[in-house]
Structures are given as structure tokens and as C-alpha cells.
Amino acid sequence: MGFIERLPLTDMTPFTNQQLQSIVAQLDQAIHSHDQWYKSLLRVLITHLPPEEADLLPDAHLHCRFGQWYGSEQASFIKDNPAFIALGDAHEKMHRSARKLLQRMSEGVPISPIEWDHFENTLDRVRLEFQSLRLDYSTIAKNRDPLTEAQTRGSMLVELREQNALVSRGRQDCALVMFDLDHFKRVNDEFGHAAGDAVLVSTVRSVKEVLREYDKIYRYGGEEFLICMPSTNLEEAGHVCERMRAAIAGQRIQHASSIEPLQVTASFGVAALSSRRTVEESIACADAAMYKAKSAGRNRVVVGN
Known part of the structure; x- marks a missing residue:
């Protein structure tokens, strides 16, 4: 995933149009990476393949591609956005729930409907926060004058x-x-x-x-x-x-x-x-x-x- 340079928030619109477009592109890539992780998780749970070691770690949310980006200095350019903070919390809870499912499977214990529903709820929350964060920046970009960067x-x-x-x-x-x-x-x-x-x-x-x-x-x-x-x-x-x-x-x-x-x-x-x-x-x-x-x-x- 590519990253933009972090800029100091020195004026009322800290990001240029080009940087806003880059932010949106990065979030699109993050959403894609998350979807790929979910597909891989389903494949493991359905076919009983050995799970990824990283997904069984207590801090699994830091090891997926999105988690690595989220926790990096390069992502801190939007760290103060409330939607970004909420996304990180939802992402951690989702991985915690996924880890329990993988442990159940590895131990040969059936996954209960309640456990699966809880995981699905955390997954839905992550998707919602993703879209909220993306909407923040895509809306700003859409309403920017391409020349002056005033609002339209x-x-x-x-x-x-x-x-x-x-x-x-x-x-x-x-x-x-x-x-x-x-x-x-x-x-x-x-x-x-x-x-x-x-x-x-x-x-x-x-x-x-x-x-x-x-x-x-x-x-x-x-x-x-x-x-x-x-x-x-x-x-x-x-x-x-x-x-x-x-x-x-x-x-x-x-x-x-x-x-x-x-x-x-x-x-x-x-x-x-x-x-x-x-x-x-x-x-x-x-x-x-x-x-x-x-x-x-x-x-x-x-x-x-």
C-alpha cells in the first residue's frame, strides 16, 4: 500500500487536492486488503486449513496489512480524525473475535451461532467505520475547487x-x-x-x-x-x-x-x-x-x- 507524506496541520485545510485523492486511494486499498483477509479467514474456517500464526496472536490486529498501516507513523496524518480512531477500535475487536473462532476450530470445538454472530457484528462495524472515514475525505475532495482549493x-x-x-x-x-x-x-x-x-x-x-x-x-x-x-x-x-x-x-x-x-x-x-x-x-x-x-x-x- 502506498503512503503520502505526513504534513503538519498548519492551516484550515491541511491537505491539498492531490493528497486528499491519495488518502482516498489508500483507504480503498485498505478496504481491499481487509476483504482479502476476510476471504482467507472464511476459507480457513470452512476447510479447516491451518490458520495463519499471526491471526492467533493476542495482538493480531497489528499484524494484518491494514493493521501494519494503521499503526505506522505514515498513517498518523489522519490520526486525529474521530472516524480513524473508531476504526482502529473496531478493527482490534474484530480480530479478537476472529481469534476466538480460530481457537475453537483448532481445538475441534464447534463454533456456536452466538460466537459467529458476534464476529459478524464486529465485522460490520469495521466496514461501517471504513466507509465513514472514506466518506470524510472523499466528500472534502469532491467539494474542492480543483484550482484554488477553496470549496465549491x-x-x-x-x-x-x-x-x-x-x-x-x-x-x-x-x-x-x-x-x-x-x-x-x-x-x-x-x-x-x-x-x-x-x-x-x-x-x-x-x-x-x-x-x-x-x-x-x-x-x-x-x-x-x-x-x-x-x-x-x-x-x-x-x-x-x-x-x-x-x-x-x-x-x-x-x-x-x-x-x-x-x-x-x-x-x-x-x-x-x-x-x-x-x-x-x-x-x-x-x-x-x-x-x-x-x-x-x-x-x-x-x-x-
Whole structure:
């Protein structure tokens, strides 16, 4: 099974798109290895072949192909995921149950229906945890913009409605931010679309360095982005936007099509998710505030309501 390099969790999205795809591929391979182990176990139990010595060890869960990967340093890049932890627990219990079945067979003692049902239950739990872990990462990969690695609009409304429900119940404030790169068409026209792509990638990276790990940035369209900031009121969001605005303006983006580093600015509009209006209406408020920033001279933040 191949492994990806472990990276420090230094920003709100620690894995690149390529790394996410690699994680999913590794989990697919782990699921396949587990299925092969199960088929081998059934063959031993049905035909009474000698069991694998490793399957009779008290720590058998550490010796199968999946167990070796799970316990390695190379797998620790996802070690904090609750589904990963739950999978390890389920996997150990399954091997413990399988060991009892193999011992019964080796001793010539019939396996009772209760023992077999217990094993099947542990097996089902492993499969469930496998799929849960895989779903975590495949969903993130599916909803990522392939260029900027911001989230796409595919899951945006669902996630914003979840935040709006918390706002409606008085659980939290939540701010929406719409920002758009100023005069971005000039970059594409003068330096080419590859340069424009480089600007978009660098800009999203700069913004993520300002945001918290649970803030979300969506590519709303072209050079326009929407940010959801839970547990943040309008005043706080305005201050964060000033930091993002300065970070974008401070970029010096090197590109082969330009002798001098590329520089861009962005205009920001802020609005609150509110129980008094729909999510779409709140987005429209943030959009309107952004256009006020554009009309006021660009490279600035306008806080709406």
C-alpha cells in the first residue's frame, strides 16, 4: 500500500487536492486488503486449513496489512480524525473475535451461532467505520475547487443553512463575507490566464492564513469568493476582512509572463446571517456591500447588516 507524506496541520485545510485523492486511494486499498483477509479467514474456517500464526496472536490486529498501516507513523496524518480512531477500535475487536473462532476450530470445538454472530457484528462495524472515514475525505475532495482549493458551491447552501439554523436558535452569530478581486480581467488580458490562475491560487492561500480552521471559503464564481465565519459578529468580521484585504494587497506574485511581481487588491462586503431573512438574501446583502466597496474606490471593506 502506498503512503503520502505526513504534513503538519498548519492551516484550515491541511491537505491539498492531490493528497486528499491519495488518502482516498489508500483507504480503498485498505478496504481491499481487509476483504482479502476476510476471504482467507472464511476459507480457513470452512476447510479447516491451518490458520495463519499471526491471526492467533493476542495482538493480531497489528499484524494484518491494514493493521501494519494503521499503526505506522505514515498513517498518523489522519490520526486525529474521530472516524480513524473508531476504526482502529473496531478493527482490534474484530480480530479478537476472529481469534476466538480460530481457537475453537483448532481445538475441534464447534463454533456456536452466538460466537459467529458476534464476529459478524464486529465485522460490520469495521466496514461501517471504513466507509465513514472514506466518506470524510472523499466528500472534502469532491467539494474542492480543483484550482484554488477553496470549496465549491456544491455544498455551500446546505452548510450555510446549517449555520443559519444555529443563528435562528440564538446559539451563535455568523458573518458572511463576499470579496472580489479588483480589475482581475486586466491580469488575464495583459499577462494571460495562467497568470490569472496563479493570482487566484495565491490569493486563496493568503486568505486561508488569516481565517480560522472552522471558517469556510467558497469559490462563488470566477474571481469572486464567499466566506462563512461562524461565531463572528459584524464588527469582528470587519476587522478580519481588513487583515485579509491587507494580505491580498501585500502579495508579490512571481510569474513568467511578468517581469515585475503581480499585485492585486480586493473589495470586501460583510453581512450577517440572520433569522429575519433567507440564506440567499443574506448572501445578496454581502454582495451588495461588496459592490458598495467597489463603487467607493475598491480595495476596501464595507460592513452591511
